[in-house]
Amino acid sequence: MTLSDIQCCIIIPTYNNENTLRRVIDSVLPYAAGVTVVVVNDGSTDDTMYILASYGVKIRVLNNVSNYGKGYSLRRGFQEAIRLGYRNAITIDSDGQHLASDIPIFIDAALKNPGALLMGSRNMEQEGVPGKSSFGNKFSNFWFKFETGITLPDTQTGYRLYPLEPLKTMKLFTTKFETEIEVIVKMAWRNIPIVPVNIHVIYDKNERVTHFRPFRDFTRISILNTWLVILTLLYYLPKRLFLEVRKVGLWQLIKSEAIKPGESNFDKARSIGFGFFMGIVPIWGFQLLVGIPLSIYFRMNKVLFLAAANISIPPMIPLIIFLSYKFGGLFYRNGVQISSLEHLTLESIHLNFVQYFLGGTLLAVTAGLVTFLTSFILLSLARPKSAKAL
Incomplete structure (x- = not known):
């Protein structure tokens, strides 16, 4: 089975990842026969533009005029995938932590769970995982469960397969790292099945470049979660209760x-x-x-x-x-x-x-x-x- 069988393209958002970008693109191309690899360059100031230009028509490049944020790049990638007529899109980070060899796992899970959001689940307890990443993931998992009632092992993974149909009408307001939280919460609120799939992960401190700014981005995520919790308490939690009452009867x-x-x-x-x-x-x-x-x-x-x-x-x-x-x-x-x-x-x-x-x-x-x-x-x-x- 291939990505063509599930009408799925690949989206790679990138910003100043010249050390790992070429390796990531080279690793996904063998799995992308017959589908589009969309690379969204978020205003990089290193050699990213030259690296992307060397691939010619093998990839489709979208350049942001400035560094608007990962969320903005993802949203632009989704729009391009929808415009091209795809039903699904796999997102993979360009920092080298994800392995393209896990793409068949997503394909198999997508065939078994059509229309589902697939979340690549990393082993956050393995050696080399930064402490702040492990803590941030647990923090995010807690609030996701509070807001949706769904337990997931890894809500911060960037390796995902998105069904694109819900995104055609979904209003997203964030543009930074918090977008990945906003979109999965809103998909859960729309009753889109969310399925975790086990993936491999590599954390090479000598190569990996992270643009997550702990104070600023954690503050943004906290503000988003505050808003989502308010919506949960005022609307989505009563809605779930009402639907359950209507389904089985109050008494x-x-x-x-x-x-x-x-x-x-x-x-x-x-x-x-x-x-x-x-x-x-x-x-x-x-x-x-x-x-x-x-x-x-x-x-x-x-x-x-x-x-x-x-x-x-x-x-x-x-x-x-x-x-x-x-x-x-x-x-x-x-x-x-x-x-x-x-x-x-x-x-x-x-x-x-x-x-x-x-x-x-x-x-x-x-x-x-x-x-x-x-x-x-x-x-x-x-x-x-x-x-x-x-």
């Missing part, structure tokens, strides 16, 4: 989630304990906004969590605040003492905020631990066969 969804016969007593107990914690912790107005995504991320029982979190229903709120003050008074002595609920006023809350916040947090932790242990013991007695070790 059936609640019933199946609450019972879950295969769920361990520990998981049920931690959901209840976490619900009590979030219902009491003094972040009023944000308890469920924070708690629901966390319960989803850590795969808790959402029904049991929500039921336990309702300890903070209006009739209980004055009692929780009062107990928070009393609990905080055990550790913080500088506030005005409140001896009864009648003394609980807006003025007293203002004067004793530190005592209240400290007490509320400690009360939430204590209540969460107590309800977790109590629930676990009761569930173990009621469901002995479901009791499992941590």
